[in-house]
Amino acid sequence: MKETLRFWKTQAVGNDFVLVHEADVPRSASLSELAVTLCDRHRGVGADGLLVMRPGHLAMFNPDGTEDFCGNGLRCATVHAYHQGWIGPEATLEHAGLQVEARITGEHRARVQLPPALWEPDAVPHRGEDELFQAMLPTQSSGPLLVSALSTGSTHLVVMVDELPQDDLFFGLSPELEHHPMFPERTSVMWALALDDRRLRLRIWERGAGETLGCGTGSVATAVAWARARDLAGEFTVGGPGGEIAIHFDHWTAPIEMESDVEQVFTGEFLLGAVLATR
Numbered sequence: 001m002k003e004t005l006r007f008w009k010t011q012a013v014g015n016d017f018v019l020v021h022e023a024d025v026p027r028s029a030s031l032s033e034l035a036v037t038l039c040d041r042h043r044g045v046g047a048d049g050l051l052v053m054r055p056g057h058l059a060m061f062n063p064d065g066t067e068d069f070c071g072n073g074l075r076c077a078t079v080h081a082y083h084q085g086w087i088g089p090e091a092t093l094e095h096a097g098l099q100v101e102a103r104i105t106g107e108h109r110a111r112v113q114l115p116p117a118l119w120e121p122d123a124v125p126h127r128g129e130d131e132l133f134q135a136m137l138p139t140q141s142s143g144p145l146l147v148s149a150l151s152t153g154s155t156h157l158v159v160m161v162d163e164l165p166q167d168d169l170f171f172g173l174s175p176e177l178e179h180h181p182m183f184p185e186r187t188s189v190m191w192a193l194a195l196d197d198r199r200l201r202l203r204i205w206e207r208g209a210g211e212t213l214g215c216g217t218g219s220v221a222t223a224v225a226w227a228r229a230r231d232l233a234g235e236f237t238v239g240g241p242g243g244e245i246a247i248h249f250d251h252w253t254a255p256i257e258m259e260s261d262v263e264q265v266f267t268g269e270f271l272l273g274a275v276l277a278t279r
Helices: 031-039 071-084 167-178 216-230
Strands: 004-012 015-021 049-054 057-061 090-095 098-106 109-114 135-137 145-151 155-160 188-194 199-206 210-212 234-240 243-249 256-261 263-271
Touching (some): 015 031, 015 071, 049 071, 071 109, 071 256, 071 263, 145 216, 199 216, 216 256
Parallel strands (some): 015 049, 057 090, 199 234
Antiparallel strands (some): 004 015, 004 263, 049 057, 090 098, 098 109, 109 256, 145 155, 188 199, 199 210, 243 256
């Protein structure tokens, strides 16, 4: 009998995930290899990441198999756990070593609180001696670029622009920035356009995934970097091609709340086959 794995396909602001229960994953399966296989949009289910859950705990893997922290994944996991009966309307989820407070705010809507953004070189991480806040970063293909680098659980490079990049610039420069020698663990790239003081629009390049329609931690990083530059606080709306995220913080050094709708797209079973390698 062929071994199968039950999964749920879920998404928040167009950032889509394959979600599985840790208890259903065979012990012989490598989670990294499982992510590569399931996230493949031609030979697998297709997704921007794999969410592996057990009650109270979430792990997320990029399509290239690397483990990461994920804000949209947290909200998807919160709604899933609620409908599974694992949690009530309020809960704490452990994710990538952090305890994240989560709250159900609608039948298919969740709000999570992240710790304050980190700017120190070792925390981002980057190889600079000082914070990279509105600093010039050299690039091979486009010359110096004005950027801010910070961590909101995952490493982000925020590039404020007057116009979101067209394909030639986006697909040419974004991979170079992801793999820039300044960032030893690579970085996601948030190309950001301010519509006004409270609304920002993104084109998103995520490390380990490429272009995505939404990024929770990247939206938060963009709002924090923008607020720091403009001395702002309170409510912000950050949107990408997949939808908008509501973000709130009392100061750019304070904890950050983010909220959006979550959708369960479909469920199914996947034939594991060659994924069953020694972990």
